[in-house]
Amino acid sequence: MSNQNTFDAVVIGAGFAGMYMLHRLRNAGFSTRVYEKGGGVGGAWYWSRYPGARCDSESIYYNYTFSEEIYQEWSWSSRYPEQAEILRYLNFVADKLDLRRDIQFDSEIAGAAYDEANNHWRIDLKDGTSVTAKYLITGMGCISVNATNIPQIKGLDSFEGAWYHTGAWPHDKVDFTGKRVGVIGTGSSGVQSIPVIAQEAEHLTVFQRTPQYSVPAGNHPYDPAFIQQAKENFSDLRRQMHESMGGIPVETNNRSALDDTTEERERIYESGWGKGGFYMLNAYNDLMINEEANETVSEFIRTKIRDTVQDSEVAEKLMPTYYFGTKRAIIDTHYYETFNRDNVTLVDVRRTPIQEVTAKGIRTTDGGEHELDILVFATGYDGMTGPLLKLDLRGKGNVSLREKWADGADVKTYLGIAMADFPNMFMITGPQSPSVLGNVPVAIEQHVEWISNCIQHLHDHGVETIEAQADAQAQWSSHCRELADHTLYSKADSWYTGANIEGKPRGFNIYLGGYGPYNQKITDIAAKGYEGFSLKTSAAV
Numbered sequence: 001m002s003n004q005n006t007f008d009a010v011v012i013g014a015g016f017a018g019m020y021m022l023h024r025l026r027n028a029g030f031s032t033r034v035y036e037k038g039g040g041v042g043g044a045w046y047w048s049r050y051p052g053a054r055c056d057s058e059s060i061y062y063n064y065t066f067s068e069e070i071y072q073e074w075s076w077s078s079r080y081p082e083q084a085e086i087l088r089y090l091n092f093v094a095d096k097l098d099l100r101r102d103i104q105f106d107s108e109i110a111g112a113a114y115d116e117a118n119n120h121w122r123i124d125l126k127d128g129t130s131v132t133a134k135y136l137i138t139g140m141g142c143i144s145v146n147a148t149n150i151p152q153i154k155g156l157d158s159f160e161g162a163w164y165h166t167g168a169w170p171h172d173k174v175d176f177t178g179k180r181v182g183v184i185g186t187g188s189s190g191v192q193s194i195p196v197i198a199q200e201a202e203h204l205t206v207f208q209r210t211p212q213y214s215v216p217a218g219n220h221p222y223d224p225a226f227i228q229q230a231k232e233n234f235s236d237l238r239r240q241m242h243e244s245m246g247g248i249p250v251e252t253n254n255r256s257a258l259d260d261t262t263e264e265r266e267r268i269y270e271s272g273w274g275k276g277g278f279y280m281l282n283a284y285n286d287l288m289i290n291e292e293a294n295e296t297v298s299e300f301i302r303t304k305i306r307d308t309v310q311d312s313e314v315a316e317k318l319m320p321t322y323y324f325g326t327k328r329a330i331i332d333t334h335y336y337e338t339f340n341r342d343n344v345t346l347v348d349v350r351r352t353p354i355q356e357v358t359a360k361g362i363r364t365t366d367g368g369e370h371e372l373d374i375l376v377f378a379t380g381y382d383g384m385t386g387p388l389l390k391l392d393l394r395g396k397g398n399v400s401l402r403e404k405w406a407d408g409a410d411v412k413t414y415l416g417i418a419m420a421d422f423p424n425m426f427m428i429t430g431p432q433s434p435s436v437l438g439n440v441p442v443a444i445e446q447h448v449e450w451i452s453n454c455i456q457h458l459h460d461h462g463v464e465t466i467e468a469q470a471d472a473q474a475q476w477s478s479h480c481r482e483l484a485d486h487t488l489y490s491k492a493d494s495w496y497t498g499a500n501i502e503g504k505p506r507g508f509n510i511y512l513g514g515y516g517p518y519n520q521k522i523t524d525i526a527a528k529g530y531e532g533f534s535l536k537t538s539a540a541v
């Protein structure tokens, strides 16, 4: 790594996003440096080493598609890849593209400020050093290790056992054998880790705030013939993924759930349940917009929970009431079954909230003390805006992003890519992009390709600065809100709306128009000379 301190572009984060961004910009001849907090590539997959960690997109889709060579060379072992396998994949890509020489690891960014006099960004690292770059590109994603949610529970400092957050898991294996373990949280991380920890621990206590709908993953090893077929269909697969609504080609049933008889609906839901994965979300076209339609699938899953969990009191505690799919949908391997084990206790912290962490464990408001040796926070992230707000980002006139987004509710971005007052800054899958509601690597590719094409265009046309126009940004943000208001998503208490973080005002910062239509939209905007952006040449700035 050179001691260079001026670059064409600085990219924050070496996960799926930062790695591809580096590859594209470097190939186009732009000097680029990636800063990464971790000691290796992988982003969330570098940090989330908790037991049972897996991706919930099917592996033949959960990869880069920009390079047919990479797609042909790599073979996934199972339908839903484990964290370790995804990390191996990303390391394979980093080797293949020789990315590491331009990534500075173990380096955390503190903030960045736009210098108007020189038209560049000054990027400050936590170690006190600074570099400058013409373009600043954030690649931390919608959830990031810099924005883990660790609830402020009284007494945590006094806990004599060990505690961990699923999204910042130690690299050495945590041994649960013979231990009394507590898990707080039942989102994807909790639902994945609980069955695995239960098998190892002497006793597991699950502290549940919101009961969840979870559908069996139906994970299984891949048949080599299936992988071969995917490889042979690579071009079609890539096209279908990028044109689809969520980065995975799925057939949507174009009927309302209310148009079918109860028996027909049950048959369709049963088939989705059996296939595993997210198919049930697409069982009908109105599950995410019509409360009555949604209730049919929600009740189907509740019945499955009642049928699975033997103790009816425990089953009732596990009964979700929100609209299925409005929190990030979860898939599992033996989640509900785990509550039939003798060594597992479920504590409903809505009925008996956590009062404090004591030296020995967790005390709930009913006076009970749950003795623990290990406490696991599967409590998620300050998502969407959190990863950006953890940085001290300052645009034109030293305007601070934290001040701009101080109320944390609906924020303003243009296309989830750029912001007014922050010239020459791009966000890969920022707030108000569609990424989080789908198979994220596809959304990342769309953004990275758009951003690198944009930078090439600016270079070719002698453009010094690009900045989102305030009115275009306002229109985009209200468009995102209008789409959300037609759905049930914005009604849920979820990390999509910010309801998971104490004191964070409710917003909804995801574009719900789907990956394919979104990609078409941003492509058209570029073709129209970057409509909604102000481009200034050297003479004009």
Ligand code: NA7
Pocket (backbone or CB within 6 Å): 143, 149, 151, 166, 167, 184, 185, 186, 187, 188, 189, 190, 207, 208, 209, 210, 328, 349, 378, 379, 380, 381, 493, 494, 495, 499, 500
């Ligand atoms: P999630 O999905 O945000 O889940 C976090 C869980 O932690 C969820 O059950 C929360 O309950 C619970 N939580 C959060 N704060 C508390 C407090 N203070 N007390 C008790 N329980 C709490 O995070 P994950 O890491 O599981 O998954 C994140 C994403 O990674 C996921 O969406 C996939 O995209 C992959 P709540 O539901 O807020 O009541």
